[in-house]
Every structure is written in C-alpha cells, then in structure tokens.
Amino acid sequence: MSFKVLEKILESPGWKTLFGVVVPIIAGVLSGTFVAEVSSSGDFLWAEFYESKSFYGLLFLAAITFIYHRALYFHEHKIEMFLNDDYCRAYMRSKCLPEAADRYKELIRSGNVGELTSAMEEFERIMK
Numbered sequence: 618m619s620f621k622v623l624e625k626i627l628e629s630p631g632w633k634t635l636f637g638v639v640v641p642i643i644a645g646v647l648s649g650t651f652v653a654e655v656s657s658s659g660d661f662l663w664a665e666f667y668e669s670k671s672f673y674g675l676l677f678l679a680a681i682t683f684i685y686h687r688a689l690y691f692h693e694h695k696i697e698m699f700l701n702d703d704y705c706r707a708y709m710r711s712k713c714l715p716e717a718a719d720r721y722k723e724l725i726r727s728g729n730v731g732e733l734t735s736a737m738e739e740f741e742r743i744m745k
Contacts, residue, residue: 627692636685640678647674 626632650671655662666672698704724732 623688624692627689632685633689636682640682644675644678647671647678651675 648671651666651669654669654671655666699708721732721736
C-alpha cells in the first residue's frame, strides 16, 4: 500500500467513523455469536472455542483495529510534533542545511564561507 493511500485512509472521516462506530457494532455481534457458539445448554465449553468461526472473526477484527489505531497514533503524533517550535527549527535545518551545504561545498572547501554565513543568518532570521 502506498504512502499516499495510507495517509488518505488515516485522514478520512469515513474511516474514523467506521472504526469508531461500525467496528464496535460488528464486535458486539461477533461476541454474541461467539457466546452462543461456545455455550451448550447453559454451560460454556471453553475447550472448544477454537472451533468457533466467530472467534477468528473477533481475532481478525481486533488485529485490524490495532493496526489501524497504531498507524493513526503515529500519523497524528507526527503532525503534533510541528506544534513544537524547536522541532520545526530542527526539521527545517535537517531539510534545508544539507542542500545548502551541497550547494556551497566548493566555497566551504576554498575557505570562502561568507555567502554561506549570510545564508545561515537569513535562515535563522526566518526561523524566529
């Protein structure tokens, strides 16, 4: 699955609604079915739970829900990081400075760093 598709799924209100409303309803139905399948004449037959199809449905549903919510957590955490000024500065430095260093590599090697210094000062002025 491509990154763009995953990002659209994680930002989609429809998917959030599905996992917030529809999946719990399905889990409730599967739970009721599971109890009906493992009980016989009022007794629970826990030793035979693995023969129940609803058990595997619940297991699958739990795994999918876990994967979705974990991905959603990491996606939202990455977005929230940009609320921190220090993180934004560090991110900009990590993205802009390597490119600037490549561009000014020859000037740095020759010892003429005046243009790079002025570019760095401009960068710091923008980041304030």
